[in-house]
Amino acid sequence: MYRYLNYFTVHTFIFAKLLGRHWPWLLLLPLMMLGIVAANVASGSVIPKADWVWLDIMGEGGLALFMVVWMLIVLATREPGFITNWLAFGFLGLCASSFQDMLDEIVTLPSVVLWDKWIESAPIGLLSxxxxxxxxxxxxxxLSVFLEKRANTLQNNFSLHQDSFLPQWPCLTKHIQDSSQQEATLVLLRITPENRNQLPLSASDLSKLRFLVAEVLLWNVPSTFQAFHLTGEGYALLSPTPIAQEQINDVVLLLRAMRFRGQGHEQATMLAVTSQTLILENTLSDAALRQKVREVQSDLASLTDDIESRQSITTVHVV
Incomplete structure (x- = not known):
C-alpha cells in the first residue's frame, strides 16, 4: 500500500511540475469558468433545485471535466509552442461549451440572450x-522519420527500461514465441564500464551511459534486429532470421570503441563488452529460455575482455 501511495505522490508531483510551464493556460481555465458563471447569474435566474435534471447536469458536467483532464494531459506531455496552444485553446473551447450546457440546466436565460448559443456551439473551439x-x-x-527505430520501440509499449528505454524480458519472450521463422538469432551482450584506477560511475552517470549504449545498438544493428535491455548490464538482440556473424562483431567492436566521461572523472570510461550468439532452432518455453539466458549471462560475466581478433569476439551456440 505504501509503495502505491508513494508512486502516486511522486508521479502527481512530476505531473504538476510539467504543468507549471503552461501557467497561462492554467490561469485562463478557472477565469473562463468564473466568467461564464458570472455572466449566467447576471443575465438569468437560477432554476429551483427541485426542477434540476441531475442526469443532464452530470453528463454535461462530466464532459466538461474530461475536456479539462485531456487538456492537462496534453499540456503535461508537450513543450510550450504554437501547436500546443492550438490544442489547448481547442480543448478550452469545448470545455466552455460543455460547461455552458451544464449551466443551462441550472440557470434560465431570457430568449433575447444569444451569447450562450455561441458558447454551446463552440465553433472556435472545434476549429482550433x-x-x-x-x-x-x-x-x-x-518525429517518426527522425526517431526511426526508436518510434517502433516507444509506441504501444509501457514495459520499457527506465534508463535505456528499450523493451525488457516480457517483450523479448513474446517476440520469440510469436516468431514463425526457424533459426532465429539471439545475441546476448554483457556491457560493463571499466573502472580501472578511478571511482565507479554514479547512478546518474550509469543511467546516461545505458541510454547511449541503447542508441548505439539501435542505430548500428541490422534492420532485422530488435534490441532489448534484460538487466542492468545485460542486453539482447533478436533477429527472426540468421545473420552474418561479421555484422554482430562490428557492433561489439563499436561498443568497445565508446568512451564515456562521468561527472568528476578525469579519464574517460571504456566499456568491457562480451557476447554470445544463440541460434534458436527449437521452440523453447519461457522457463527454458530464461534458464538458458541466465547461463549465458553467467558465462559472459566470468569472461575477461582480452579478445585480440575479430573472429574471437563472440561464440555461437545452437539451442
Whole structure:
C-alpha cells in the first residue's frame, strides 16, 4: 500500500511540475469558468433545485471535466509552442461549451440572450482543435522519420527500461514465441564500464551511459534486429532470421570503441563488452529460455575482455 501511495505522490508531483510551464493556460481555465458563471447569474435566474435534471447536469458536467483532464494531459506531455496552444485553446473551447450546457440546466436565460448559443456551439473551439490536430499529425510524422527505430520501440509499449528505454524480458519472450521463422538469432551482450584506477560511475552517470549504449545498438544493428535491455548490464538482440556473424562483431567492436566521461572523472570510461550468439532452432518455453539466458549471462560475466581478433569476439551456440 505504501509503495502505491508513494508512486502516486511522486508521479502527481512530476505531473504538476510539467504543468507549471503552461501557467497561462492554467490561469485562463478557472477565469473562463468564473466568467461564464458570472455572466449566467447576471443575465438569468437560477432554476429551483427541485426542477434540476441531475442526469443532464452530470453528463454535461462530466464532459466538461474530461475536456479539462485531456487538456492537462496534453499540456503535461508537450513543450510550450504554437501547436500546443492550438490544442489547448481547442480543448478550452469545448470545455466552455460543455460547461455552458451544464449551466443551462441550472440557470434560465431570457430568449433575447444569444451569447450562450455561441458558447454551446463552440465553433472556435472545434476549429482550433482540428487545426491543432492537423499540426500535431505533421509533427508526429517528422518525429517518426527522425526517431526511426526508436518510434517502433516507444509506441504501444509501457514495459520499457527506465534508463535505456528499450523493451525488457516480457517483450523479448513474446517476440520469440510469436516468431514463425526457424533459426532465429539471439545475441546476448554483457556491457560493463571499466573502472580501472578511478571511482565507479554514479547512478546518474550509469543511467546516461545505458541510454547511449541503447542508441548505439539501435542505430548500428541490422534492420532485422530488435534490441532489448534484460538487466542492468545485460542486453539482447533478436533477429527472426540468421545473420552474418561479421555484422554482430562490428557492433561489439563499436561498443568497445565508446568512451564515456562521468561527472568528476578525469579519464574517460571504456566499456568491457562480451557476447554470445544463440541460434534458436527449437521452440523453447519461457522457463527454458530464461534458464538458458541466465547461463549465458553467467558465462559472459566470468569472461575477461582480452579478445585480440575479430573472429574471437563472440561464440555461437545452437539451442
Amino acid at each position: 482543435l482540428v487545426i491543432g490536430l492537423c499540426l500535431w499529425y505533421r509533427e508526429q510524422r517528422q
